[in-house]
Amino acid sequence: MKKILITGGAGFIGSHVIRLFVNKYPQYKIYNLDNLTYAGNLANLKDIENSPNYEFIKGDIIEGNYIMNLFEKYRFDSVIHLAAESHVDRSISNPTEFIYTNIVGTVNLLNAAKHIWKDNFEDKLFYHISTDEVYGSLGKEGFFVETTPYDPHSPYSASKASSDHLVRAYHDTFGLPIVISNCSNNYGSYQFPEKLIPLFINNIQNNEFLPVYGKGENVRDWLYVEDHAKAIDVIFHNGKNGETYNIGGHNEWKNIDLIKVVCKIMDKKLGRKEGTSEKLITFVKDRAGHDLRYAIDSSKLQKELGWKPSLQFEEGIEKTIDWYLENEEWLKNVTSGDYLKYYEQQYVKR
Numbered sequence: 001m002k003k004i005l006i007t008g009g010a011g012f013i014g015s016h017v018i019r020l021f022v023n024k025y026p027q028y029k030i031y032n033l034d035n036l037t038y039a040g041n042l043a044n045l046k047d048i049e050n051s052p053n054y055e056f057i058k059g060d061i062i063e064g065n066y067i068m069n070l071f072e073k074y075r076f077d078s079v080i081h082l083a084a085e086s087h088v089d090r091s092i093s094n095p096t097e098f099i100y101t102n103i104v105g106t107v108n109l110l111n112a113a114k115h116i117w118k119d120n121f122e123d124k125l126f127y128h129i130s131t132d133e134v135y136g137s138l139g140k141e142g143f144f145v146e147t148t149p150y151d152p153h154s155p156y157s158a159s160k161a162s163s164d165h166l167v168r169a170y171h172d173t174f175g176l177p178i179v180i181s182n183c184s185n186n187y188g189s190y191q192f193p194e195k196l197i198p199l200f201i202n203n204i205q206n207n208e209f210l211p212v213y214g215k216g217e218n219v220r221d222w223l224y225v226e227d228h229a230k231a232i233d234v235i236f237h238n239g240k241n242g243e244t245y246n247i248g249g250h251n252e253w254k255n256i257d258l259i260k261v262v263c264k265i266m267d268k269k270l271g272r273k274e275g276t277s278e279k280l281i282t283f284v285k286d287r288a289g290h291d292l293r294y295a296i297d298s299s300k301l302q303k304e305l306g307w308k309p310s311l312q313f314e315e316g317i318e319k320t321i322d323w324y325l326e327n328e329e330w331l332k333n334v335t336s337g338d339y340l341k342y343y344e345q346q347y348v349k350r
């Protein structure tokens with residue numbers, strides 16, 4: 001049975017990747033290594049937690065010796081590495097944590113993979129999940145391609161850029177089989193409500209103000225999270241050793257326009273008069289170093305590996321809003337911090 005280590009599987013994107021792999025590939029054993037930081041929530045995986053081909057391991061990628069022992073014990077065949085500190089605003093208030101998790105954590109995994117695979121790299125793969133933010137900020141025109149020079153501006157994107165360079169360095173120097181993908185902004189179910197879309201859905205529901213940074217003119221390219229998970233599946237199985245693939249939705253929105261769409265749908269769903277939620281929009285001080293525009297050209301992935309986004313944004317955002325409204329308990333647990341007790345209840349007292 002092929003043993004695949006997925007790191008950060010209790011987070012937003014990781015939980016979708018775990019669900020896809022556990023359900024689609026009964027012939028693989030999926031190990032989810034996650035330290036359960038504030039962003040990790042095992043309730044995201046309730047539906048598959050008892051599957052015979054799934055195992056959760058609570059552990060910290062910052063601990064080098066622990067990671068080395070873990071790899072020696074389990075002898076994973078492949079790694080899909082998603083664990084990271086992922087929120088730009090937190091990286092501005094506390095950059096150091098990002099350096100430890102995103103850079104040191106990645107190096108610890110690379111060292112352990114290199115150590116157990118020695119020089120026998122056949123059928124082995126270290127797949128590193130990264131972001132389009134490493135490329136920096138675009139003006140009004142153009143798209144990020146795989147060869148766009150790195151130009152990160154936030155401590156988050158700088159730490160991710162650094163980890164990407166290290167993954168490539170282990171390929172070039174030691175021959176480690178790797179692939180990297182850089183994806184645009186994701187949206188969908190199970191996203192921690194500190195990120196724009198779930199934060200605003202939650203605030204609208206509670207009639208709280210919607211803090212729009214600056215003038216709301218920054219542009220992001222939004223991809224439905226399940227389409228990202230499908231791209232990861234395709235790249236994991238068919239991506240070429242040493243290559244990078246950009247993943248994006250060709251779906252650019254100015255923040256303020258996106259927010260107005262969310263407000264409109266929320267008014268309809270909550271039976272409020274049209275225009276009610278928009279009144280909650282409040283322009284606040286801009287984020288420091290706020291990148292103006294991200295936009296991905298994913299034609300390499302589309303042409304070479306045949307992936308394309310399956311959902312139109314209108315459908316995806318409606319599905320997403322429905323999910324948060326139907327899963328009020330999940331949202332309440334997360335915003336109250338109760339989800340932190342879930343691990344204890346599920347895994348310790350059993």
Ligand code: NAD
Nearest residue numbers: 008010011012013035036037039040060061083084086186
């Ligand atoms: P997230 O913050 O929701 O989840 C991160 C997960 O990593 C959490 O479960 C957390 O507990 C775990 N983790 C953090 N530090 C750890 C440590 N030291 N040891 C073990 N586990 C640890 O993040 P996400 O939005 O799901 O992003 C996942 C990956 O995808 C990240 O690498 C991120 O850079 C990348 N990415 C995210 C987006 C996006 O829009 N969210 C877009 C492109 C790429």
Ligand code: TYD
Nearest residue numbers: 088185194195196197211212213218220255
């Ligand atoms: P975010 O979801 O934090 O993702 P990222 O910064 O990684 O792109 O933010 C998306 C955009 O929304 C970004 O331009 C910042 C903006 N934003 C706000 O205007 N207000 C908010 O409260 C948040 C969290 C984000």
